[in-house]
Amino acid sequence: MSVLQPEVNITAGLQYQGSQEKALVGVLCTGTSCSFLYINSVLLFTLRSKPVFCETSRYILLYNLLFADTAHMVTNVLLFLLAALKIIIAYIPCCVLVLLSGFTDIISPLTLAVMSVERYVAVCHPLRHSAIFTTRSTGTAIALVWAYNFIYILVQVFMLLYVLTKIYIDLHLYDFCSKEAIFSAPIFTKFQQTYHVTVFFAASVTIMVSYIGVAIVAKSASTDRASARKALQTLLLHLIQLSLILTSTFFTTIIAAYATVGRLTLIRVYNVCFVCLNILPRCLSALIYGIKDQNIRPVFMKYLFCQGRSSVILNKK
Template sequence: MLSSVQPAVNASTFLQYQTSQELLLLGLLSVGLSCSFLYVNSVLLFSLRSKPLFCETSRYILLYNLLFADTAQLLSSLLLFLLASLRVKLPYYACGALVLLSVATSTISPLTLAVMSVERFVAVCYPLRHAAVFTVRSTSVAIALVWAFSFVHILIRAFMLLYVFTTISPSVHMKDFCSKEAFFFASIFYDFEDVYAGTLFLLVGAAIVASYVGVVLVAGSVHTDKASARKALHTLLLHLIQLSLTLTSTLFSTIIMAIGRTEGRLVLARIYSVGFVCLNILPRCLSALIYGLRDQSIRAVLMHNLCCLCRCSTPPNKSHFQM
């Protein structure tokens, strides 16, 4: 009897150990990628403030705002991921600060993408008017409107939360791990999210597609700079891909909840880790890849700053000091 039970116990222990090892590996991979892109984004943010050209050109000012929002979004998502992985339960209001930061920055990114797409459209289709339309002042106003729209979104959620609390008294500590779904737990938030996300991404998508079509129509003109038009088309396509990934990330929690009803913990953890990398990390690093590698002005400064620590840590060559 004991001999038949012992192999089953050993097999169960081995599977549990294997599951824990796999989950640890997936978690380390996700955290490692997040930290790597946080570093790249931070260096690029520093680079965009290192030269007057970047501070006085509309496209670079908009890029800085997009990178700032993406970095804040990536940081908040990483903190939520670590807290859930370590099974840490936060006080309700501490969780609310993290969730509201994540929600606010998730709105800023697509709106900034729309403004950047319109800026590329004007630069290609109306090059003589571009400098007059997209000045430092008008770009700053556009960024302020983007942040104001995001602030209104947070206010609406706050008023809805107060309405929910009139009927439900929240506990001091959350019963579940900190997440947007656990914080905005009432069904009214899901209805609001569907309408808001659908409207937002429909408008932003329309702005990007309209800009793309406009550049395509103008690209065939004799007087158009072909190289500039081709580069703008590639940029707009990448913006559309970035927007699609961001839209999918808003639906990711619904997909996870549906899968969790039928699949086990290991399968759910695998899907969650892969989705975290593809839908939370990847959209937040595309801006650095699109502009940091494709833009020659940024690439030189970015590579210099990225390699600066390596050069500083390398001991100087003695031959340089020999006379």
């Protein structure tokens, strides 16, 4: 009895330490995600607070980018909470959540490509910018982006239905809801890799061509160099953001590489990758434009710290 007692105490201590660590990491990840969601929500509200933001193509595209990023963050945070709280849901609701997450996943790279073209036209063809990027044409471009991604999700749904007719899949999940639990067949991995490579290659080429075009025009004497320099910085930030979003597509590969190292280590890697790869790239737009853009910054800061609400309350008093 005296020999077994220390081993029992050590095991219990390790389990308690593991539970404490998981609780602390869960709170930190959830708190960080909620903070980023708040920042994105404030900027979304800011972009609907003034008519200039609703009528300018640049800000309309930014709103679409933020809306897709925020929706993607919400579904990912919900999936994370289900896993952290060890809540097992049925196969069908899990499919809906995973498909919603995938539906908003590729909106950002495509929108970044359109935003890069808009900046190129604004600097290289300033006289034609207002005619090319009207409110209507910008809305059409956004509709095409969403329609393209809807086709991607529709193809996945048909593939999933086909797999369900060929392979028996238990509709009662025994582990937490995730993309890996739903799209476990190799055909999904190949299709998603092909689609992601195509989208990110097209978006990368578009941004780089826009950057080179603006860089060439910026050297001419007739160009507003301050405007061209800002456009170059914006395009470079778009490329960095696109690279981070591309890195997030390797989330499954990274988790699979650590699948054999132990569940506790796997959970640690999953938490770090969740914040760094799934959440951080989706809040960069709010951080970049909320601070960098001279028109957005004062309004964004006012709403971020609730100054607008407090001033309204003081006026009522």
